[in-house]
Amino acid sequence: MNSAPPPLSTWARNIAPSPTLAVDAKAKAMQAAGEDVCSFAAGEPDFDTPDHIKEACITALRGGKTKYAPTPGIEPLRQAIAARYTAEYGLAAVPAQVVVSPGGKFNCYLGILATCSPGDEVIIPAPYWVSYPEMVKLAGATPKFVLCDDATGFKLTPAALTAALTPRTRLLVLNSPSNPTGAVYTRAELAALVAVAVQHNLYILSDEMYEHLIYDGAQPTCLATLSPAAEARTIVVAGFSKTYAMTGWRIGTTLAPLPIAKAISELQSQMSSNVTTFAQYGALAALTEREQTAAAVARMLTAFDRRRRHLHAELNRIPGVRCLLAQGAFYLFPNIASFGLTDREFSSRLLETEKVAVVPGSAFGAEGYVRLSYATSDETIAKGLARLARFCATLRR
Numbered sequence: 001m002n003s004a005p006p007p008l009s010t011w012a013r014n015i016a017p018s019p020t021l022a023v024d025a026k027a028k029a030m031q032a033a034g035e036d037v038c039s040f041a042a043g044e045p046d047f048d049t050p051d052h053i054k055e056a057c058i059t060a061l062r063g064g065k066t067k068y069a070p071t072p073g074i075e076p077l078r079q080a081i082a083a084r085y086t087a088e089y090g091l092a093a094v095p096a097q098v099v100v101s102p103g104g105k106f107n108c109y110l111g112i113l114a115t116c117s118p119g120d121e122v123i124i125p126a127p128y129w130v131s132y133p134e135m136v137k138l139a140g141a142t143p144k145f146v147l148c149d150d151a152t153g154f155k156l157t158p159a160a161l162t163a164a165l166t167p168r169t170r171l172l173v174l175n176s177p178s179n180p181t182g183a184v185y186t187r188a189e190l191a192a193l194v195a196v197a198v199q200h201n202l203y204i205l206s207d208e209m210y211e212h213l214i215y216d217g218a219q220p221t222c223l224a225t226l227s228p229a230a231e232a233r234t235i236v237v238a239g240f241s242k243t244y245a246m247t248g249w250r251i252g253t254t255l256a257p258l259p260i261a262k263a264i265s266e267l268q269s270q271m272s273s274n275v276t277t278f279a280q281y282g283a284l285a286a287l288t289e290r291e292q293t294a295a296a297v298a299r300m301l302t303a304f305d306r307r308r309r310h311l312h313a314e315l316n317r318i319p320g321v322r323c324l325l326a327q328g329a330f331y332l333f334p335n336i337a338s339f340g341l342t343d344r345e346f347s348s349r350l351l352e353t354e355k356v357a358v359v360p361g362s363a364f365g366a367e368g369y370v371r372l373s374y375a376t377s378d379e380t381i382a383k384g385l386a387r388l389a390r391f392c393a394t395l396r397r
């Protein structure tokens with residue numbers, strides 16, 4: 001008799017594990033083994049969560065906020081989230097449009113599940129955040145990639161979007177500021193894309209996770225503010241992880257039209273229920289204790305901006321490297337195609353020989369680039385840059 005268990009599901013066999021988490025884990029393992037690794041692989045702020053947010057969570061925990069909460073979030077938090085969309089963007093948002101989920105990643109997945117059926121196509125501009133294609137596949141839908149290289153500032157154009165449409169296209173994914181490129185679309189650029197999406201009756205998933213990490217006076221655009229037609233079809237995902245250095249808390253937010261928000265909440269009610277109840281009180285403090293939060297965010301932004309400009313200038317001084325100055329998030333995405341190696345070879349040899357960790361661009365659907373995160377110390381950036389320059393010099397000999 002056959003004693004081996006049956007094969008795992010198609011879902012389990014087809015999933016591609018997160019390559020960014022894998023590179024980060026490898027760099028951390030090398031560090032733990034005593035190796036002097038300079039890691040540019042981090043996908044999270046190198047700061048700790050501000051104290052007043054932690055205190056609010058601890059108070060809630062001690063006060064017995066340890067039971068199930070309403071699936072879409074505790075009422076004061078949903079109110080605070082709706083209110084901040086009104087204050088920041090002038091949107092007439094109501095709490096019933098808000099769903100709080102265990103991490104912005106899950107908000108994205110639920111948004112896709114609520115709008116896409118098997119056979120539907122989802123347009124994903126590349127370079128893309130690594131999870132979108134896998135989420136689309138888990139919904140039984142098909143990702144359609146549109147490559148946007150550094151010649152167009154890594155931005156999707158209306159013409160490229162139009163060329164990718166088919167009768168089965170159901171959803172457009174946008175992510176500004178972008179992970180991995182840091183690119184920030186202007187309001188006019190987004191309006192032109194939304195016009196195409198409205199004309200072809202698509203849903204839009206707007207991942208605005210980095211809306212507050214933005215430099216050079218650039219302004220974030222909340223996609224739902226572009227027009228009533230945009231608002232009626234857009235699922236806005238944002239959260240606490242990146243802005244407030246709360247990645248481990250697992251709290252993200254959806255703002256969506258009422259029927260979509262209801263569907264997302266119902267899906268969540270069967271998949272995860274509410275976000276950890278006492279953690280939601282910490283998130284609430286991030287939004288309501290405004291002055292302390294603003295001061296903490298300003299400190300992080302100052303550091304990110306200084307590192308961004310330094311890293312950008314130094315990368316462009318390395319012969320063979322070409323790097324755009326991104327206006328958002330905490331990543332740069334230099335072009336390394338001139339060295340004649342694949343980005344995977346480039347990254348793995350860089351890690352082996354110089355112990356510098358970067359993520360290959362092909363992980364994000366864009367061959368010939370690498371992603372560097374500057375959510376790391378100035379010291380690591382300086383040391384890592386010197387090693388990278390030495391490595392690149394050896395490739396040109």
Ligand SMILES: *Cc1c(COP(=O)(O)O)cnc(C)c1O
Nearest residue numbers: 103104105129179209239241252
């Ligand atoms: C980090 C990130 C998220 C999700 O963050 P969570 O930690 O799940 O809240 C979503 N989208 C992008 C583009 C990200 O970089």
